[in-house]
Amino acid sequence: MTPPVAAGTIPGDLSQLEAQAADSLSPEALAYIRAGAGDADTTRANAGAFRHWRIKRHRGRKPAEVDLSTTILGTRMPAPVLFAPVGVQTLAHPDGDLASARAAAELGLTYLHSTQGAYPMEEVAAANGDGSRWYQLYWPTDDELAVSFLRRARAAGYTHLVITLDTTLLGWRPIDLDLGYSPFLENKGIANYTSDPVFRRKHMPVPAELAALPAGIAFSGVFQNPGLGWQQLPLVREHWDGPVLLKGIQSPRDAELAVEHAIDGIVVSNHGGRQVDGAIASLDALGPIVQAVGGTMPVLFDSGIRTGRDAFKALALGADAVLVGRPYLYGLALDGQRGTRTVMRRLVDELEEEVRKAGLRSHRALSRSALTRVR
Amino acid sequence: MSEHTRRQFLEVAAATAAATAAAGLLASPASAARPVVAPARATPGVPGRSPRSPRSPESPESPESPESPESPLPVGPGAPFGSYQSEIYLAGMTAGITPIFTTNLSDLEAAAAEVLSEAARRHLLAWAGGAAAVRANARALSAWRIVPRMFVDRAERDLGTTVLGVTMPAPVILGPVGGQTEAHPAGEIASARAAAGLGLTYVHSSRASTSLEEVAVAALTGQRWFGLDWPDRGGPDPVLLTRARVSGCTHLVISPPQPGQGWEALAAIRRAWDGPIVLGGIQDVRDARRAVHRGLDGIVVSNERGRRGPAAAGTITALPRIADAVGGKLAVLFGSGVRTGTDTYRALALGAEAVVIGRPYVHGLALGGEAGVRHMLRTLLAELEITLAIAGVGHHRDLSPSALVRD
Ligand SMILES: Cc1cc2nc3c(=O)[nH]c(=O)nc-3n(C[C@H](O)[C@H](O)[C@H](O)COP(=O)(O)O)c2cc1C
Numbered sequence: 001m002t003p004p005v006a007a008g009t010i011p012g013d014l015s016q017l018e019a020q021a022a023d024s025l026s027p028e029a030l031a032y033i034r035a036g037a038g039d040a041d042t043t044r045a046n047a048g049a050f051r052h053w054r055i056k057r058h059r060g061r062k063p064a065e066v067d068l069s070t071t072i073l074g075t076r077m078p079a080p081v082l083f084a085p086v087g088v089q090t091l092a093h094p095d096g097d098l099a100s101a102r103a104a105a106e107l108g109l110t111y112l113h114s115t116q117g118a119y120p121m122e123e124v125a126a127a128n129g130d131g132s133r134w135y136q137l138y139w140p141t142d143d144e145l146a147v148s149f150l151r152r153a154r155a156a157g158y159t160h161l162v163i164t165l166d167t168t169l170l171g172w173r174p175i176d177l178d179l180g181y182s183p184f185l186e187n188k189g190i191a192n193y194t195s196d197p198v199f200r201r202k203h204m205p206v207p208a209e210l211a212a213l214p215a216g217i218a219f220s221g222v223f224q225n226p227g228l229g230w231q232q233l234p235l236v237r238e239h240w241d242g243p244v245l246l247k248g249i250q251s252p253r254d255a256e257l258a259v260e261h262a263i264d265g266i267v268v269s270n271h272g273g274r275q276v277d278g279a280i281a282s283l284d285a286l287g288p289i290v291q292a293v294g295g296t297m298p299v300l301f302d303s304g305i306r307t308g309r310d311a312f313k314a315l316a317l318g319a320d321a322v323l324v325g326r327p328y329l330y331g332l333a334l335d336g337q338r339g340t341r342t343v344m345r346r347l348v349d350e351l352e353e354e355v356r357k358a359g360l361r362s363h364r365a366l367s368r369s370a371l372t373r374v375r
Numbered sequence: 376m377s378e379h380t381r382r383q384f385l386e387v388a389a390a391t392a393a394a395t396a397a398a399g400l401l402a403s404p405a406s407a408a409r410p411v412v413a414p415a416r417a418t419p420g421v422p423g424r425s426p427r428s429p430r431s432p433e434s435p436e437s438p439e440s441p442e443s444p445e446s447p448l449p450v451g452p453g454a455p456f457g458s459y460q461s462e463i464y465l466a467g468m469t470a471g472i473t474p475i476f477t478t479n480l481s482d483l484e485a486a487a488a489e490v491l492s493e494a495a496r497r498h499l500l501a502w503a504g505g506a507a508a509v510r511a512n513a514r515a516l517s518a519w520r521i522v523p524r525m526f527v528d529r530a531e532r533d534l535g536t537t538v539l540g541v542t543m544p545a546p547v548i549l550g551p552v553g554g555q556t557e558a559h560p561a562g563e564i565a566s567a568r569a570a571a572g573l574g575l576t577y578v579h580s581s582r583a584s585t586s587l588e589e590v591a592v593a594a595l596t597g598q599r600w601f602g603l604d605w606p607d608r609g610g611p612d613p614v615l616l617t618r619a620r621v622s623g624c625t626h627l628v629i630s631p632p633q634p635g636q637g638w639e640a641l642a643a644i645r646r647a648w649d650g651p652i653v654l655g656g657i658q659d660v661r662d663a664r665r666a667v668h669r670g671l672d673g674i675v676v677s678n679e680r681g682r683r684g685p686a687a688a689g690t691i692t693a694l695p696r697i698a699d700a701v702g703g704k705l706a707v708l709f710g711s712g713v714r715t716g717t718d719t720y721r722a723l724a725l726g727a728e729a730v731v732i733g734r735p736y737v738h739g740l741a742l743g744g745e746a747g748v749r750h751m752l753r754t755l756l757a758e759l760e761i762t763l764a765i766a767g768v769g770h771h772r773d774l775s776p777s778a779l780v781r782d
Contacts, residue, residue, distance in 0.1 A: 039481035171762075177474060177478040178477050182464035251525075276523050279520055
């Protein structure tokens with residue numbers, strides 16, 4: 001993949017990214033990005049779960065070439081790594097999701113645009129050009145608005161729909177609460193709403209440019225949607241003809257329900273520990289879910305991946321591909337589009353090297369036997 | 376403007392007004408609808424800020440909102456507790472007002488340690504069974520991990536419950552803690568008022584530094600129970616029990632017998648008290664069964680005041696077995712090491728009908744008097760309600776051990 005890794009601002013050890021990026025972020029921005037629910041116990045558990053697995057040393061021959069390419073639900077990818085949907089990226093850099101969408105296109109990796117994006121989905125699509133992009137939906141309480149989002153996403157070239165289920169309410173996040181800081185109330189991260197004709201007509205009393213707070217409040221009104229349930233799926237099927245994935249699955253039972261409802265794929269995720277404190281580590285949820293699904297649909301994974309080794313472990317435990325969240329944001333904070341690209345490129349390179357060291361020509365040959373469990 | 380948007384507007388206007396008022400009204404008497412946030416104090420790492428927006432807050436009497444001069448903000452008993460979250464964000468973003476102290480209840484003990492006297496800290500720690508037991512309880516609780524479920528309609532959010540005939544807006548009881556003026560001059564009065572303001576039940580300790588009657592007058596509308604030490608050989612003090620009842624306490628919570636004390640006193644307590652009786656300090660199935668045989672109405676699974684027991688394993692370890700054995704025959708409450716909404720979730724899932732909290736509210740008291748207790752309670756309730764909703768639990772009654780996995 002081109003272009004090469006830029007030296008400089010991005011630390012060689014990706015696990016040090018957060019510490020490195022902290023200085024280039026305002027206290028509010030750093031808090032919002034780092035935040036975990038409650039005491040951040042789930043966020044810590046996410047990271048800790050990777051340390052309970054070691055990659056076995058392979059003594060045999062190492063292949064000269066490794067091919068990380070894969071196809072997930074019809075989307076060709078040079079590596080099984082995607083940009084997780086991340087809202088409010090202007091907190092990290094003024095170019096926000098535009099820069100990330102460009103970086104993804106440069107790397108050929110799939111970009112997931114969040115409903116909470118800082119730029120409207122059409123602008124992000126333009127930045128992404130002929131790159132691969134999926135759309136992540138936060139299902140609003142107003143169905144007409146939901147349908148409008150889907151229509152726009154389709155028109156802007158997003159091919160897959162990822163419905164995030166774990167954020168029908170915002171988690172209790174003390175580091176944001178203690179600062180009294182919410183980006184949405186200052187008109188950050190609600191661009192998809194304020195640019196939407198349905199939202200503007202039905203929910204927005206004054207243009208957001210003139211009055212950020214009312215727009216933010218109107219947004220909260222349609223965002224909080226704890227009434228969301230399986231019974232609403234037909235609406236999506238009616239208005240979206242592409243593949244549909246569900247993000248936020250942690251229980252094998254929910255994975256089975258997804259199969260029963262003919263969902264196309266799932267993302268095993270706990271939102272980076274931002275929603276429920278004291279929850280299981282996402283990596284601990286992965287194995288049982290892969291088993292429950294039994295190969296009937298692709299299982300993607302996120303929450304806690306910081307390095308190529310982490311990605312390797314998730315793939316070995318059965319994920320078909322992984323999403324990366326905070327790391328690319330920290331890259332963005334450190335060096336804009338180039339920083340994001342460097343982080344993701346390095347992570348993919350590390351993964352490739354791990355697969356090679358494991359003696360495999362493709363990550364698809366990985367299995368649990370590549371790992372040992374430690375406590 | 377849609378009806379929904381209009382309501383949102385009214386809410387923000389009210390929250391803004393409330394937040395702004397809170398800045399100047401810290402010393403005023405409390406009411407149920409009292410603002411929830413106060414100007415930031417010197418909480419380490421969380422400096423207060425000046426307002427970010429120079430705009431004046433929208434008035435609730437704007438032309439868009441002709442009716443409802445009263446606050447449309449859902450506060451007070453029966454309101455969704457989770458709305459505390461938007462209140463805090465709105466107060467922060469409109470008036471630069473941050474919470475009175477941290478919203479991370481796991482950090483509360485450390486924060487309170489900076490303002491509590493050494494004696495008060497020791498007293499509180501002893502009440503909770505000592506430092507080793509406190510650590511064991513925390514470890515044991517956090518080993519139980521929540522497995523959230525998705526796509527479950529949770530539009531109705533209700534934490535309400537009935538425990539021993541008492542209707543409660545949430546399954547949370549403020550347990551008996553003595554000597555609270557050591558933590559804050561307003562002591563028990565502040566705690567009882569904060570509880571009453573939220574509709575929660577407050578257990579007045581017989582070791583309180585404020586009299587039963589004073590607390591009754593200060594928190595007249597609140598549900599109050601009376602917490603009594605296991606009596607000496609002479610039996611319970613009838614005058615004390617009469618005062619408790621006359622001042623409005625409806626239930627008795629007795630601390631467990633100390634080594635050397637038999638269960639005989641129970642009959643005398645029964646004779647002297649005609650309301651429900653709850654026995655604390657239950658640590659194993661045998662004692663729980665004995666409580667059933669002795670005709671007690673409820674138990675608190677806890678290791679209060681250093682009761683010996685499976686301290687190393689943590690009290691929560693015993694809860695599922697006890698709930699299995701005696702649940703349904705009497706009320707099973709849990710009272711050791713609950714600090715957060717997540718801890719409450721765990722205890723409810725493992726079979727408790729309600730939790731009894733102690734040190735967290737006293738830490739809140741130490742940090743902010745009545746407003747501090749209220750902030751602590753609202754934080755716990757908001758976290759609990761939001762967590763239940765996100766994790767796909769219909770009502771906390773629907774929780775079962777299968778909602779958790781053990782690490
Ligand atoms: C600042 C931030 C914003 C996020 N916004 C969204 C979002 O809008 N939609 C979504 O589905 N997930 C969102 N997430 C969660 C990510 O998609 C992903 O699940 C999570 O970041 C993965 O964990 P990691 O950060 O440990 O890689 C967000 C995460 C962060 C850190």
